[in-house]
Amino acid sequence: MKLKKNIAVSESGFVFDPNSGDSFSMNPVGAEILNLLKQEKDFDKIHDTMTKKYDVPSGEFDKYFLDFIQTLKQFNLMENDD
Amino acid sequence: MNKPKVTLAVTGLNNTDNPGPGVPVIRSIRESEAFDLTVIGLAYETLEPGIYMRNIVDKVYQVPYPSEGSGDLIKRLEYIQNREKIDVLIPNFDAELYTFMKSSARLTEMGIKTFLPTIEQFEERHKSELPAFGKKHGVNVPKSKSILKHSDIDKIRDDFEYPVMVKGKFYDAYLAYNEEQVRMHYNKISAKWGLPVIIQEFIKGTEVNVVALGDGKGITIGAVPMRKQYITDKGKAWGGITLDNKEMLDLTHKIISSTKWRGGMELELIKTGKNELYIIEINPRIPAWVYLAVGAGQNLPEAMVRLALGEKVKPFDKYQIGKMFVRYSYDLIIDLKDFEKLSTTGKL
Numbered sequence: 001m002k003l004k005k006n007i008a009v010s011e012s013g014f015v016f017d018p019n020s021g022d023s024f025s026m027n028p029v030g031a032e033i034l035n036l037l038k039q040e041k042d043f044d045k046i047h048d049t050m051t052k053k054y055d056v057p058s059g060e061f062d063k064y065f066l067d068f069i070q071t072l073k074q075f076n077l078m079e080n081d082d
Numbered sequence: 083m084n085k086p087k088v089t090l091a092v093t094g095l096n097n098t099d100n101p102g103p104g105v106p107v108i109r110s111i112r113e114s115e116a117f118d119l120t121v122i123g124l125a126y127e128t129l130e131p132g133i134y135m136r137n138i139v140d141k142v143y144q145v146p147y148p149s150e151g152s153g154d155l156i157k158r159l160e161y162i163q164n165r166e167k168i169d170v171l172i173p174n175f176d177a178e179l180y181t182f183m184k185s186s187a188r189l190t191e192m193g194i195k196t197f198l199p200t201i202e203q204f205e206e207r208h209k210s211e212l213p214a215f216g217k218k219h220g221v222n223v224p225k226s227k228s229i230l231k232h233s234d235i236d237k238i239r240d241d242f243e244y245p246v247m248v249k250g251k252f253y254d255a256y257l258a259y260n261e262e263q264v265r266m267h268y269n270k271i272s273a274k275w276g277l278p279v280i281i282q283e284f285i286k287g288t289e290v291n292v293v294a295l296g297d298g299k300g301i302t303i304g305a306v307p308m309r310k311q312y313i314t315d316k317g318k319a320w321g322g323i324t325l326d327n328k329e330m331l332d333l334t335h336k337i338i339s340s341t342k343w344r345g346g347m348e349l350e351l352i353k354t355g356k357n358e359l360y361i362i363e364i365n366p367r368i369p370a371w372v373y374l375a376v377g378a379g380q381n382l383p384e385a386m387v388r389l390a391l392g393e394k395v396k397p398f399d400k401y402q403i404g405k406m407f408v409r410y411s412y413d414l415i416i417d418l419k420d421f422e423k424l425s426t427t428g429k430l
Contacts, residue, residue, distance in 0.1 A: 018325060018403045019326055021290075021308075021309035021323045
């Protein structure tokens with residue numbers, strides 16, 4: 001579960017893939033998770049950080065998180081080997 | 083410091099919805115401030131917008147189309163040369179390159195320098211020759227076949243799966259889903275650009291492009307990859323962004339090294355879902371979006387003039403990633419007398 005190294009994420013949630021030229025806009029929570037991925041935090045760490053910070057049940061977070069990762073993969077923002 | 087005086091002649095002033103590279107090439111060289119520059123525009127038509135952009139061209143001469151015979155064009159250039167003392171000529175149309183390459187000895191005698199591909203380089207990258215080019219240089223290219231007559235269209239089914247691309251030898255490309263559509267495009271393209279018409283395998287993916295400059299000895303002087311972000315109905319980039327794509331740059335270096343490419347080049351590539359790169363076209367000249375490369379840090383037109391002048395040029399080693407361009411249209415107001423002067427005297 002690794003975000004591609006050269007993906008740029010700005011504070012405003014603007015994401016740029018310099019390899020393809022694609023760009024995306026994230027909401028603040030999406031940008032926060034993407035920044036954690038960029039710092040190479042693993043699933044457990046991201047789960048802990050987000051469930052402590054936000055009022056979200058653990059199982060529900062996992063479901064949305066996996067959906068989010070799937071979307072990132074679909075847009076070729078994740079490394080292939082994951 | 084005294085700048086070298088350079089008189090530059092440039093074609094391709096047709097900054098229309100199918101823009102020629104002349105205006106961005108001149109703009110790039112002017113902005114480099116490397117030369118004490120005089121620009122002579124060479125125009126085929128009287129309504130090419132660059133003719134009337136006085137901050138771009140100093141003088142303009144109308145010239146005959148190369149299709150009217152290379153002799154007429156060279157004769158006209160001799161006339162212009164006697165008056166203007168052109169140092170460097172940058173032709174910007176695929177359709178005129180052959181004439182200029184073939185006349186390079188005469189141009190040299192006249193004192194006009196160019197920096198063009200050799201005829202062999204020009205010929206081997208033709209759309210119709212792409213399969214052989216791919217094999218020779220070890221690069222991915224779509225399957226292609228040239229057709230010269232209507233009856234060949236019936237045989238496309240034997241070699242290709244629909245859809246296929248139908249392309250003119252110089253310009254125009256259409257996607258066709260069946261024989262009927264191939265026929266329609268064949269008629270349109272052959273009437274405009276002549277034969278052959280090229281049938282090309284359709285490669286599904288994203289179109290990406292590279293502008294590059296080869297020194298003629300196998301060295302890539304500069305290369306900037308770009309993805310079109312806004313494409314007009316003519317397939318032209320109206321917005322684009324520079325990419326950080328090592329595979330595209332490696333492929334460009336490989337082609338320039340293998341062909342010893344001399345001059346400007348635009349690679350048109352398709353990146354498939356499996357991240358494979360297919361070369362769909364190699365344009366033997368600087369593209370109209372070259373100013374993006376200049377904005378990103380590589381003034382390739384300036385480097386080309388230096389190479390033409392025989393200077394040693396150090397290859398660029400970087401450019402800014404994520405630089406964008408957005409093209410716009412603009413209404414120039416001109417006096418009828420200017421149009422009249424060019425139309426009647428062939429000079430402005």
